[in-house]
Amino acid sequence: MMIALAGLVGFLLVLTADARVGNSSQSEFCTETEQCLLYDLICENNYEVRHYDSVKWVSTNVDHLFMDLAMMKAFRRLFNYIMGENEAGIKIQMTAPVVMRVPDKKMLFERSNYTVSFLLPAEHQTNPPSPTDDDVFINDTPDMKVYVLSYGGWMMSWTDQVKTKELIGMLDKHQAKYVQGFHYAAGYNSPMKLLNRHNEVWVLVEGDPVCK
Numbered sequence: 001m002m003i004a005l006a007g008l009v010g011f012l013l014v015l016t017a018d019a020r021v022g023n024s025s026q027s028e029f030c031t032e033t034e035q036c037l038l039y040d041l042i043c044e045n046n047y048e049v050r051h052y053d054s055v056k057w058v059s060t061n062v063d064h065l066f067m068d069l070a071m072m073k074a075f076r077r078l079f080n081y082i083m084g085e086n087e088a089g090i091k092i093q094m095t096a097p098v099v100m101r102v103p104d105k106k107m108l109f110e111r112s113n114y115t116v117s118f119l120l121p122a123e124h125q126t127n128p129p130s131p132t133d134d135d136v137f138i139n140d141t142p143d144m145k146v147y148v149l150s151y152g153g154w155m156m157s158w159t160d161q162v163k164t165k166e167l168i169g170m171l172d173k174h175q176a177k178y179v180q181g182f183h184y185a186a187g188y189n190s191p192m193k194l195l196n197r198h199n200e201v202w203v204l205v206e207g208d209p210v211c212k
């Protein structure tokens, strides 16, 4: 009985540890990879409030004038990591979303430090192989609540800027508090997919989320 119970507890612990990077069949817009980042929906009106558990990513920073070019450069580095440029020399499956940390710009033509991250699949969440490229690193996002605005089509610098302004406008109208200085741009599709594309803007919640 005790042994069975201990086994069950162990099993449940493993389940919760992996639960937030899960099967994409549990996500309606995450359609191109086997595993996706899962979340709890707290509330929604014109935007959503989501809760994400702390998860591990493989990331790289790119200092660049243009977000779209920074994304291409970062994507190549991270793609090499999952194709085997890691100390175990193993291939790691692609997941979704791909997330970019986008700092606010004061001027249109200004270099920014963009951070792009691939979510590590469940089997590599605890002990991912170290990257061999010095520009690539493993990091965690904390347990967090985010305001989310979704949009279709292509994620580009200008669509991301328009949607970020739209989300911030709604948050200000609702007097919602949020973390200033940067947002995240999340993409769920490969360039090969032409229809039903899904992208998101994330802004971190500060204090209690507002959703009315």
Ligand SMILES: *[C@@H]1O[C@H](CO)[C@@H](O)[C@H](O)[C@H]1NC(C)=O
Pocket: 023, 024, 025, 034
């Ligand atoms: C994901 O779920 C689908 C349907 O529920 C199942 O067929 C598939 O094997 C699952 N994939 C993984 C990696 O668990």
Ligand SMILES: *[C@@H]1O[C@H](CO)[C@@H](O)[C@H](O)[C@H]1NC(C)=O
Pocket: 061, 113, 114, 115
């Ligand atoms: C770029 O931004 C990341 C995330 O905030 C930070 O950890 C890193 O130190 C920054 N790099 C440079 C060169 O400023």
